[in-house]
Structures are given as C-alpha cells and as structure tokens.
Amino acid sequence: MKMLALGAVVATTSAQAGMLEERLDEGETIRLGFAAAPPWAYAGDDGSPQGFVNGIAVDVLERMGHSNIEPVLTDWASLIPSLKAGRVDMVTGGMYIVQARCENMDFSDPIGAFGDTFVVPAGNPKNLETYQDLIDQDLTMVAPSGYNTLADAEDAGVPESSVTEVPGTTQALAALRTGRTDAVAINVLEAKHAADMDESFDISDPDLFVGREKQVVGIGFRSEDASFREAFNDALADYMGSDEMMATVTPDNYLEAFLPGELTTEAACRAN
Structure with missing residues (x-):
C-alpha cells in the first residue's frame, strides 16, 4: 500500500462539528479511525494507515479526489463511539456488518467476506x-x-x-x-x-469452525454523511476486484476468494 507522510493522532482529538462534506469544504482532513488489527488495519512505523481496509479506503478516496487523510489510531471498542462523537469521519478497522453496528453507523457496500x-x-x-x-x-x-x-x-x-x-x-x-x-x-x-x-x-480449521456464516465487511460512516457514503460506494464499485485493488490488498493476505460477490450491506444488516 502507498505510504502517506502522516502521523497518527490519538482518539482524544476534540470533536469537530459538521458533516464530512462541511469539513472538506473548510479544507479539513478526512479522519480514518482504526484499531491495531493487522492485516485489516494498523499504523505504519511513520504513523500512516496500513492494512488492506485502510488501503481500500485510501485508494477509493483518491479516486474521488481526496488525499488529505489523517489516521486516528484507537482501540477497537472506541471506534463506533469515536465516529458518533465526531472524532473520526470513517471507520476503517475491518468490521463485520452486523445488525447492532448497523443501528449505530452506516456501512459502505461490502469490501470482502470472511469467517x-x-x-x-x-x-x-x-x-x-x-x-x-x-x-x-x-x-x-x-x-x-x-x-x-x-x-x-x-x-x-x-x-x-x-x-x-x-x-x-x-x-x-x-x-x-x-x-x-x-x-x-x-x-x-x-x-x-x-x-x-x-x-x-x-x-483451527476454518472449514470445521461452527459460528457465523461468512460475514461481509464494510467501512463505517455517520448517517449524516449519507451523500458522501453514496459517492464512496459509486467509486468503490469500479474499484472492487480491479488490478489496482489487488495490488494494494495482496501484501496483507487479501485473496480474490474474499471478494464479496453479490453479497450486500442491506442483507447483512437484516440477517445479523
């Protein structure tokens, strides 16, 4: 994944009011919230956002014309609260799309399916x-x-x-x-x-493990940022499975077998 010359900031950054589009109009950064959970997401030695979920997010944002990106490293349990409190703008930690999370934030279209x-x-x-x-x-x-x-x-x-x-x-x-x-x-x-x-x-053998069926993963947004999320999904649709995507995610062990295919966020929110 490409390196960004950015330092990670802690999740105690003061909340800034306004939707993501308003922050962008004011020249503010897009703050990616994630926990240290390799290979999904983690901070590089220089603080840059690494891992395949961050890689997908950064690539898609750049396709949308956004490169002013700020990584915010926090613990897993603080990711959704940080989004709701306005301390981050997107959750890139690699979250399964499940009903309880859908009730607290909006997910992008799926970026993969895993067990x-x-x-x-x-x-x-x-x-x-x-x-x-x-x-x-x-x-x-x-x-x-x-x-x-x-x-x-x-x-x-x-x-x-x-x-x-x-x-x-x-x-x-x-x-x-x-x-x-x-x-x-x-x-x-x-x-x-x-x-x-x-x-x-x-x-243990993943094929023998009895738990959930394969779960889809998405990137989280505040509900107030629906128009930005929709634009993100539009760019994501052309990106998924592309050579650019696979070049970004393969170093972090993402395989073509993990592509979500026809699975949808809406179905995942209803099913779990």
Missing part, C-alpha cells in the same frame, strides 16, 4: 474446532472487546465464566501465549496473521 476461527497453541493439542469443543472439555477462550465472537460464543452456550474479554488482539494473543486461556476466537485473517508471526500458534 472466524480459533488461534490455538501449535499443533492444536486439544483439538479445538468449535465452540462446542470448549463446552465439552470445560475450556476457556478470549476475544477482543466488541468482537462478534463474544456474542457468538454466548449464543453457542459457552459459559460466561469460560469467556474473557480483553481490549484488543495483542492482549488476547498474550493470554494464549502465557497459558491463561485455551483459544482466541477471532476472524480467520487475524488468526492466520498471528500464526504466521508466531510459531507457537496455530489456527
């Missing part, structure tokens, strides 16, 4: 593949705050005492590394990234 799995100790010694395996063996799991896997585990019947919520992926993987939990329940891309980066980790 979940477990990160487990190398070799998967306890043969964990599903939430039911946790129940049957009285084992524990951890997941970052705000991740759908927390609710999915509850829906599957995993006891509340067996599930730990932590601020982010770093803390979740640290718990697994130090033996304080048996599994980390996250999306398959983050799981694969973790296993690639640390030989003490493996991932």
Whole structure:
C-alpha cells in the first residue's frame, strides 16, 4: 500500500462539528479511525494507515479526489463511539456488518467476506474446532472487546465464566501465549496473521469452525454523511476486484476468494 507522510493522532482529538462534506469544504482532513488489527488495519512505523481496509479506503478516496487523510489510531471498542462523537469521519478497522453496528453507523457496500476461527497453541493439542469443543472439555477462550465472537460464543452456550474479554488482539494473543486461556476466537485473517508471526500458534480449521456464516465487511460512516457514503460506494464499485485493488490488498493476505460477490450491506444488516 502507498505510504502517506502522516502521523497518527490519538482518539482524544476534540470533536469537530459538521458533516464530512462541511469539513472538506473548510479544507479539513478526512479522519480514518482504526484499531491495531493487522492485516485489516494498523499504523505504519511513520504513523500512516496500513492494512488492506485502510488501503481500500485510501485508494477509493483518491479516486474521488481526496488525499488529505489523517489516521486516528484507537482501540477497537472506541471506534463506533469515536465516529458518533465526531472524532473520526470513517471507520476503517475491518468490521463485520452486523445488525447492532448497523443501528449505530452506516456501512459502505461490502469490501470482502470472511469467517472466524480459533488461534490455538501449535499443533492444536486439544483439538479445538468449535465452540462446542470448549463446552465439552470445560475450556476457556478470549476475544477482543466488541468482537462478534463474544456474542457468538454466548449464543453457542459457552459459559460466561469460560469467556474473557480483553481490549484488543495483542492482549488476547498474550493470554494464549502465557497459558491463561485455551483459544482466541477471532476472524480467520487475524488468526492466520498471528500464526504466521508466531510459531507457537496455530489456527483451527476454518472449514470445521461452527459460528457465523461468512460475514461481509464494510467501512463505517455517520448517517449524516449519507451523500458522501453514496459517492464512496459509486467509486468503490469500479474499484472492487480491479488490478489496482489487488495490488494494494495482496501484501496483507487479501485473496480474490474474499471478494464479496453479490453479497450486500442491506442483507447483512437484516440477517445479523
């Protein structure tokens, strides 16, 4: 992904009033809000917005003629509150489009479709593949705050005492590394990234994992910015699956198999 000579700012930036179009008319930046969740989104060494969701957002914004972009790095659970409070203008953290989120912000058209799995100790010694395996063996799991896997585990019947919520992926993987939990329940891309980066980790078989069906991911906007979101979607339509897109996202392990095809934001909001 192209590098932007920008420094990340913390999410305590004071809220600025007005819709995104008004900020642009005043020469302000477009603030991308994301958490450290590689390969979806993360800050580069220079503070620039990296990861394939940021890459897609930056490419599409540039197609729209916008290059004055400011990265805002925060924790996952603060992303939607930061958008609603006006501290960021777009959420590029790589969020599944689910009903609870649709009630709090508007999503772009889908930018990909993905599933979940477990990160487990190398070799998967306890043969964990599903939430039911946790129940049957009285084992524990951890997941970052705000991740759908927390609710999915509850829906599957995993006891509340067996599930730990932590601020982010770093803390979740640290718990697994130090033996304080048996599994980390996250999306398959983050799981694969973790296993690639640390030989003490493996991932369970995504094809055997029983949770949600493949979920679509979108970029979040305030409802007040509907016209900007629609213009973004227009530019996104020509971009999805293009050579430009694949050149941007492939370094962060996005494959053509992840393209959303005919899946829609509207259907995802209704279904989850």
